[in-house]
Amino acid sequence: MEPETAASALIDRLVKAGDPYAALGAYAHAGAMARSELEPVILATPRLRLIVASAPYAPPDLLDRLSRGASAPLALRLVKNPATPTTALGRLLRGGPDDRLRRYIAAHPQADAAILSRLAKDGSVEVRRTVSGNAHAPAAVIARLAAEDDAQIARNAAAAPQANAPTLRHLWNADDVWVRAEVAAHPNCPPDILAEAEAATDPLIRRKRAANPAIAEAALLNLLADPDERVRAAAVRNPAVSGDCLDEAGDPSARVRRLFARRSRLSSSLMERLTTDPDVWVRRWIARNPDLPRALLGQLAADPETEVRRSVARNPACPPDLLVALATDPQPWVRAGVALREDAPDTAIARLTGDEDRDVLGALGRNPRTPAAQLDVIARHPDKDVRRSVAFNRAAPPGVLGHLAEDPYPLNRAILAGHRGLALPLVERLLDDPEPQVRFAAATRLARALLTHDQEWSS
Amino acid sequence: MAELLVIAGQREGELRPSSLEAIAAARGVKQAGDTLAVVLIAADPQALVGALSVEGVDEVIAIKASDDFQPDLTEAVITALVAARKPALIATAHGVDAWSFAPAAAVKLGCGLATDVQALRLEDGALVATRAGYAEKVLVDLDFPGKATVLLTIRTNVFEPAAGSGAPKVTAMAAPAADIATTHEGWKPPADAGGIDIPGSEFILSIGRGVGDESNVEQFLELAGGMGATLGCSRPIADNGWLPKARQVGQSGQLAANCKLYIAMGVSRSVQHQWGMKHVENIVAVNTDPEASIFSIARYGIVGDMFEIAEELQNHF
Numbered sequence A: 001m002e003p004e005t006a007a008s009a010l011i012d013r014l015v016k017a018g019d020p021y022a023a024l025g026a027y028a029h030a031g032a033m034a035r036s037e038l039e040p041v042i043l044a045t046p047r048l049r050l051i052v053a054s055a056p057y058a059p060p061d062l063l064d065r066l067s068r069g070a071s072a073p074l075a076l077r078l079v080k081n082p083a084t085p086t087t088a089l090g091r092l093l094r095g096g097p098d099d100r101l102r103r104y105i106a107a108h109p110q111a112d113a114a115i116l117s118r119l120a121k122d123g124s125v126e127v128r129r130t131v132s133g134n135a136h137a138p139a140a141v142i143a144r145l146a147a148e149d150d151a152q153i154a155r156n157a158a159a160a161p162q163a164n165a166p167t168l169r170h171l172w173n174a175d176d177v178w179v180r181a182e183v184a185a186h187p188n189c190p191p192d193i194l195a196e197a198e199a200a201t202d203p204l205i206r207r208k209r210a211a212n213p214a215i216a217e218a219a220l221l222n223l224l225a226d227p228d229e230r231v232r233a234a235a236v237r238n239p240a241v242s243g244d245c246l247d248e249a250g251d252p253s254a255r256v257r258r259l260f261a262r263r264s265r266l267s268s269s270l271m272e273r274l275t276t277d278p279d280v281w282v283r284r285w286i287a288r289n290p291d292l293p294r295a296l297l298g299q300l301a302a303d304p305e306t307e308v309r310r311s312v313a314r315n316p317a318c319p320p321d322l323l324v325a326l327a328t329d330p331q332p333w334v335r336a337g338v339a340l341r342e343d344a345p346d347t348a349i350a351r352l353t354g355d356e357d358r359d360v361l362g363a364l365g366r367n368p369r370t371p372a373a374q375l376d377v378i379a380r381h382p383d384k385d386v387r388r389s390v391a392f393n394r395a396a397p398p399g400v401l402g403h404l405a406e407d408p409y410p411l412n413r414a415i416l417a418g419h420r421g422l423a424l425p426l427v428e429r430l431l432d433d434p435e436p437q438v439r440f441a442a443a444t445r446l447a448r449a450l451l452t453h454d455q456e457w458s459s
Numbered sequence B: 001m002a003e004l005l006v007i008a009g010q011r012e013g014e015l016r017p018s019s020l021e022a023i024a025a026a027r028g029v030k031q032a033g034d035t036l037a038v039v040l041i042a043a044d045p046q047a048l049v050g051a052l053s054v055e056g057v058d059e060v061i062a063i064k065a066s067d068d069f070q071p072d073l074t075e076a077v078i079t080a081l082v083a084a085r086k087p088a089l090i091a092t093a094h095g096v097d098a099w100s101f102a103p104a105a106a107v108k109l110g111c112g113l114a115t116d117v118q119a120l121r122l123e124d125g126a127l128v129a130t131r132a133g134y135a136e137k138v139l140v141d142l143d144f145p146g147k148a149t150v151l152l153t154i155r156t157n158v159f160e161p162a163a164g165s166g167a168p169k170v171t172a173m174a175a176p177a178a179d180i181a182t183t184h185e186g187w188k189p190p191a192d193a194g195g196i197d198i199p200g201s202e203f204i205l206s207i208g209r210g211v212g213d214e215s216n217v218e219q220f221l222e223l224a225g226g227m228g229a230t231l232g233c234s235r236p237i238a239d240n241g242w243l244p245k246a247r248q249v250g251q252s253g254q255l256a257a258n259c260k261l262y263i264a265m266g267v268s269r270s271v272q273h274q275w276g277m278k279h280v281e282n283i284v285a286v287n288t289d290p291e292a293s294i295f296s297i298a299r300y301g302i303v304g305d306m307f308e309i310a311e312e313l314q315n316h317f
């Protein structure tokens, strides 16, 4: 069939079936004409309109359409839906909504600067508080709100990503310890306040200061030597810190050493020390560190703690010979870590063939390196969760996927319906599945292939 | 005056704890003048009478037979007791044993039947059973007009196990003849969960897709360890292979049966996840989305970033 004919046949079929779930699946990929045919099916009843208005998977254009002349219950669902676009929010706001609706609009992730500026002047303090907590509120809005004498707005404003230096200074001077702590953590905090925060007697303020990504080396070294372990921990966690600033001797606190083990560019002597740390969590973390040399990874691969060996198996730097050795680890969770690796050598995968543990089989089922014969066995496993893993495998051959299309477990068919490798006639068959979730996924997949002519999806 | 029967269960001579839950369900609808009898089939039923002597139980009907569960024998016992005693209610724990005899017995005897019952009450003297429908999306009340006997399988971990002491009389009953069609091959222990015990844990910290990436999972294992909690997860986390399947909470995972405090971080609350945890008395939800539906079942909600909250919590443990 010609692509155009196949596409219009699909729309005809969906319209004729009158199935709102399948029609909704196709809508996102449909052109204007097809959308106008699908809309009466998707929005056939008031109940369906309410369902669509609150569905985060509904296409934004459809939500926008629903916002025109929306009744109060429909408007409420729309403003609560994170997928509702800015245009729809603006339209609903112009309609003069009540306090509750305005509060939802003020909190909405799609509310833009214009909407938030307008709501920052709202008569309700609850609405203004909500604006101050919206991460998209622009600097001028935050500055205006911060001038209000309201404790909650002050805290929100101090943590607002766009708060500027003058606003932060104003907030610091208000002398509330929680607000000050947020100011000390803010990347736009002025340097003189940072210096004051560094010397603060309250460890909360020093801890927040230590977490500030805009940190100079001298301040960092100071905070890394702080008597309070929580302050040192925050400093080590700071993304601006690199391993070469850390004390070679480690830290007396295991909590801080656990954070050392997560940093890159550690000196080799520190890595060695952390590898033999008595605290198992330090060893678990260092075993995941991709900078770890082969010899230390080998040492940790023989650690008596299962989770340390699992960490080695998940370390991207784990060499092939260690993966082969770990593929015969007595603990299934370690073997599952190897089975999940797309870079595992064939010998490691071969060693896992015949493994009966469900976590190992589930990991092999997902792995594009697993041979087709093994995938076929996994796709027929009695455990539905094990079978499902094959539906996530982008390299699963069509024959194996075809078998899964018959799976009695609906979730497995729903996930499979979105697989690029599933032959289109089989996807089409899933349009008649008893489960709405499966029909939705099948229609999405078909629409992608037939309506967008996307080569990758039209196999 | 009605007779209420509970079919108790045992494994290798040990009473199944769910039997006490089925007793509690039946006891909840017992009226003055009613009698509650518990039926027990075991190699040594006398050894289990003590465990069944709880408040509200008037009689233990002891049937000596093999400890190996036999659906055909259980069905024959029910048939004999319905003929002899005409009970108004027969309750038993919902599970693999009940699946193999309860529907068959109900059809054969023309009883009313409801499976996986979560609540039970009397309305104008008539039984009303509540069970979930449409993949746990709705609760359905069922009544049984015109049915002299109603057979119910009771969902486990919903009713508080019957306690308090009682002094039931013990009636020995000979095992009726039964056409045994099944053989017991032996016991296979459940898959090794590697020491992970979601059903047994009183405190669970669960993570969902909000965790973002496998490399972030470890810090929540560390946090859970520090707090003395068991780490649980939603289905996508287990499907990705980031945590063992034994940690998955929900309809296709584990039931947080004994949990008293459940902290859900970055979990949206799908009906399927909820299946495993909504009964927990103290649910704390952490989610960046103030509209996340998990907040509607949470006792305490924090609108916030799970990583920030986790870091704050780390400072306390």
Ligand SMILES: Cc1cc2nc3c(=O)[nH]c(=O)nc-3n(C[C@H](O)[C@H](O)[C@H](O)COP(=O)(O)OP(=O)(O)OC[C@H]3O[C@@H](n4cnc5c(N)ncnc54)[C@H](O)[C@@H]3O)c2cc1C
Residues within 6 Å of the ligand: A410, A411, B207, B208, B209, B210, B211, B233, B234, B235, B236, B248, B249, B250, B251, B252, B253, B254, B265, B266, B267, B268, B269, B270, B271, B272, B273, B286, B287, B288, B289, B292, B304, B305, B306, B307
């Ligand atoms: C037949 C069937 C059986 C199923 N069985 C199960 C089961 O047993 N168990 C189960 O869990 N699921 C099960 N599912 C899957 C279920 O339907 C959902 O898909 C799944 O539970 C969603 O997982 P989630 O909540 O982790 O993810 P999502 O629904 O994606 O939710 C993630 C949440 O994290 C929040 N978030 C994101 N980032 C952050 C952050 N930084 N801080 C805080 N919050 C954040 C988001 O706002 C969102 O609410 C089953 C499905 C079917 C059809």
